[in-house]
């Protein structure tokens with residue numbers, strides 16, 4: 212082996228080329244999902260251009276472990292809600308403004324000082340990319356990865372540190388098993404929506420104030436949220452100006468309307484509501500598709516019920 216082959220860059224180069232060939236597309240690492248482990252900090256130095264996403268489940272668990280820093284129970288509930296709302300922010304600039312306003316809000320109460328210092332140093336200065344807008348259409352937790360790690364430990368390595376030769380054999384077995392699994396259950400390229408969600412989306416499209424559905428630039432559209440504190444036009448003005456004066460004002464704005472990107476031919480469409488960002492499926496996106504005639508309305512929704520009263524559902528295991 213020459214010196215190049217010993218270099219870590221050689222293996223990165225090899226991996227990138229191999230992945231490009233297998234997937235028929237360029238392999239660039241733009242985001243890496245991690246937890247707070249120190250070893251990962253040095254690993255990330257190898258990928259200076261990639262954004263280090265932080266597992267949201269890990270963040271909120273750690274924050275709850277520090278809840279004793281806030282003595283008053285009601286104050287903790289309010290602080291926790293502030294963090295949950297912060298995580299739903301869909302844009303880098305809004306996140307930066309929101310964190311400043313949230314810290315200003317917490318600074319008004321000296322009982323929050325200790326928790327504020329903890330949150331600021333740990334989750335705003337060190338590992339801030341836990342909010343939904345840090346990247347789009349990707350998971351916000353590393354639960355999937357943890358579950359695969361668990362499978363490797365339980366079914367393959369039995370939690371033992373293996374010598375290299377045994378490890379290579381095990382790795383080969385894993386690759387074989389997972390390749391066969393992949394053939395049986397191939398990767399899903401299209402999203403399928405549950406029937407209940409389609410019904411809810413249809414109901415939303417019937418109920419929504421049509422005058423408030425507002426297309427804006429570049430195939431984007433704004434629709435009103437469930438209990439808006441302002442109309443869509445005011446929402447758009449505030450979105451352009453971004454001059455909220457308090458964190459609570461910003462939260463009211465965030466909850467008042469939803470911004471959708473309608474440029475994709477096929478679902479999912481991006482929407483700033485919680486359900487789309489977490490599940491890639493929401494009533495606004497599907498409802499708008501139905502409203503614009505892009506998506507068919509399921510048959511059973513359109514069917515009228517007969518005049519007779521619906522039969523009562525019998526108890527389970529009862530006789531006819």
Ligand SMILES: [Zn+2]
Nearest residue numbers: 482484493495
């Ligand atoms: Zn939505």
